[in-house]
Amino acid sequence: MSGPTRRQLLQGGIAAGLSVAVTSALGESPAHASRDGIRPFRVAVPNRQLADLRGRVAATRWPSRELVDDRTQGVQLAAAQALARFWTTRYDWRRFEAKINALPQFTTEIDGVDIHFIHVRSRHAGALPLIMTHGWPGSIVELLETIGPLTNPTVYGGTAADAFHLVLPSIPGYGFSGQPTGLGWETSRTARAWAELMRRLGYTRYVAQGGDVGAAVTDNLGRLAPAGLLGIHLNLLVPALRNATVLPKNTDEEKAADAALKVFGTTGNGYLVEQSTRPETIGYALLDSPVALAAWMLDHDTDSYHKIARVFLGEAPAGNLTREHILDNISLYWLTGTGVSAARAYWESAHAGGGSMPPVTVPVAFSAFPGEIFQAPRSWAQFSYPTLSYYHQPVRGGHFAAWEEPGLFTAELRAAFRSLRAL
Template sequence: MEPFTIAVADEVLTDLDRRLAATRWPDDFANDDWRYGANVAYFKTLVAHWRERYDWRARERLMNALPQFTTEVEGLRIHFVHQKGKGSNPIPLILTHGWPWTFWDYRKVIGPLTDPAAHGGDPADAFDVVVPSLPGYGFSTPLRTPGINWWKTADLWVSLMDQLGYGRFAAQGGDWGSFVSAQLGHKHAQRMIGVHIHTPSPLDFLTTGKFDKADFTPEERPLLHRMAAFAQEETGYMALQKTKPMTPAVGLNDSPAGLLAWLVEKRRKWSDCGGDVERRFDNDELIDLAMLYWVTGSYGTSARFYYEGYHDPWRPSHVRLPVVEAPTAIAVMPQELTHPPRKWAERYYNLQRWTHMPAGGHFAAAEEPGLIVEDLRAFFRDKR
């Protein structure tokens, strides 16, 4: 286990600027509403910001203000943030991101969770926070071991927390992070103080998992239509990444503008931004996202995460109900991608908290950090 400092070589940045300057833009028309995907006019302005105003070295310094480390876990290089809590009895908490996210999406919750007194909270609510980069994402690279998927990552996180000296711990996550956290609560329930998620789905979702329509109350029925619309219009990326991930990787590892469009289009569509992505993420934050994939060359292995999960489906560790036995909290984000019926959730999880949030989407910790922090504090307050 070694301290880690982000230090991108100058030649990487020089090459990046050359590639951005040489972008060969496609012709785009009748696409002001993004119905065809990435709006080229918008991305031309964002790339201009990237070249002319974005300061990677300043952003690098911001990232390096977090205590970061790398270690080997079961033969894999894992990068993570580890910030100790300031309080009498901090709870160890591992926060797991998804795709297209990075560890940096949790930056706004780390301070309030670890030092609540400095952010208007009660020091009794402190956490020791661990934020790993998923295998093959960002600085958890290079990944050259096939077969690493989300449910195997849960086992890696148990090993990582063992290295850090934590016996029992808590977990939180969205997107892949929800599945990793739920798997911890399924397979390793005895190790878990509790699990907090905001993208709830059956753990076999990539293959056979689905919700029973009969579980939806009349008031919940519109959620079925929303999820059906998402499945119809928004899952092309998943079909590609779970079958032929290296085909788009050839292009996206070569074109930073292409990578930016691939990632940011999802930020716009999946966040609670009403079609204006900069309501939720400023230009520098959007480019941070692309930079953390670009400078690590990690798009290909991040996309393979889908392939590995699809071709090695989840297998239950037990057949008891609830499937997730650890105490579970679900934050219901109004613009999240999945909206299970509460009846199903109460059967599937050891559900102890169900919070309807007033705002927020798929990138909850980055969009509504205050809401996520307060929900975590409230859920774990009686579990110390």
């Protein structure tokens, strides 16, 4: 096992001192190591970095308690302190490190930035290649529990015909991907990078999925319609966030969705405004205080906030959204030093310009999870995507749908892409 190169430390999205080891023994085709500069990747965080994290959490300068009995003033003190106690006394990063290092991980430079990705090929013949994109405040962590069911369906209640080859990249500026050193990395550029990644992996036909920022990337991928893209699946209706005024608001379901969007726009989108306008400013706190980073990430939407707060206060987790999994995600942001670079992605999208975008011409599948910021009705999905080929409202799940409910999420993808396998 060799140590990290200087280029990997500086370009690989790694905080100062974080060690990245490279190995070829990752259970994946050795051809990866030479084809188009694809390099195996492995994580090894020095003990001093973990000790520094615990020390910083323990030394947190706490605010006074909120003056209300709900989250209208932000993340509540009791929840934040409970998270910090677990982080310093019971959380084990090495458990997560072993988990992710057991997966085939790689990096490859695309358009000047190192892209980190997990690539798991199914053992089933005829598996359909699928690239899935995480969001914010998530990461590849939110998708890990779907790997088994998607790639090895016969063990998880499916059939061999449901199998996918799975590619999970980290968006530039997130996780172990490189932090862009120049402007222009908005979601359409990331979509172009994903098309190049799938080309490098040798996939001539594939599908794509995304939620949150990943939904914007996947929406753009659908509009680019690169050779080989068969269709896309989304679990956040991006066009509604771009321009809700054009959507129909006649039925009770449409009015409810519109009301939820307005609530989010007036009381729940503080993080979006700050990251879209002043990402560097909030970055000072996100890179200096682990608890500030955690609070910023928790304060995303009401549904996920309550699920996360309750689990740290001793209640049963909502699906798979456990204390360990939540802190895997937050710790990944902290140890890679990507709080500000991930925030800048919002600034990039806000400053990308308002040019017209081509329509999506490939089939579009949509899953409207009930706990999302707003549950988009079928009429909105059809209005936004005339090529809508699948729409369903699962019974559970929210913003972190794949993370909370990997079984339901897997079932959605199997149903969404089943008709495209023969194309």
